[in-house]
Amino acid sequence: KAGVTQTPRYLIKTRGQQVTLSCSPISGHRSVSWYQQTPGQGLQFLFEYFSETQRNKGNFPGRFSGRQFSNSRSEMNVSTLELGDSALYLCASSLTDSTDTQYFGPGTRLTVL
C-alpha cells in the first residue's frame, strides 16, 4: 500500500506570494491533518479534514486555508506569504480521526525569501 505523498517536496517563494501544497492520503484513509513544524515552535496543528469537512482548526491566521476533495486528497493554501511561514509542512492521514494511528507524509519544505 502506498504511503502518504506530498507535493512539492521543496518550494521557494518570496514574501507576498501565495502557495498551494498537496497531500494524497493512504488509500482508504478519510482523515487528513496538516501540521507546521519550525525550529522555534515545534510541531503545530493547522487543520483536520474528514469527508471534505473541516472538523478542527489550529490557531493560525486566516491566510492559512485548506480543503479536502471527494477522493480524500487535500490541499492547503497560504496566501500573502511572510518570512515566518518558512517551515516544514507535514500532512498525515488516518482511517477516521486522531485517535487512530496517523501516517505522516515526507513533508514540504517551504522557504520564504
Add this chain to the structure above:
Amino acid sequence: KNEVEQSPQNLTAQEGEFITINCSYSVGISALHWLQQHPGGGIVSLFMLSSGKKKHGRLIATINIQEKHSSLHITASHPRDSAVYICAGSRAYKYIFGTGTRLKVLA
C-alpha cells in the same frame, strides 16, 4: 502549562543503555501517541496508547491514565535509535505535541 509536556529535551546515551523518555498530559486527551522523527523530517508513528503497555522490538511504551503520564523505553539502545522522539495527545480530531526529546546514542 503546556497540555503535553515531555522530558528530557536532550539525551545522550552510550550504546546498550536503557533509555526512558517521559510525557505528561492534561485532561481531555483521549489517546497518547509516540512518534519518531529522523533527520530529514520523516515522522513515523511508534505507538498509540489509551491504556496499559505496548512493546515492539526493543521499544516499550506505557501509560498511566490516572496519573496522566506515559513513558517510552528503549532497551539495549543502538546508534540507529538516534532521533527525535515526540509524544502527542489526541483531542478533538487533532494531535497536541510535546516539544520532543532529541536522543543521541553513541557507539
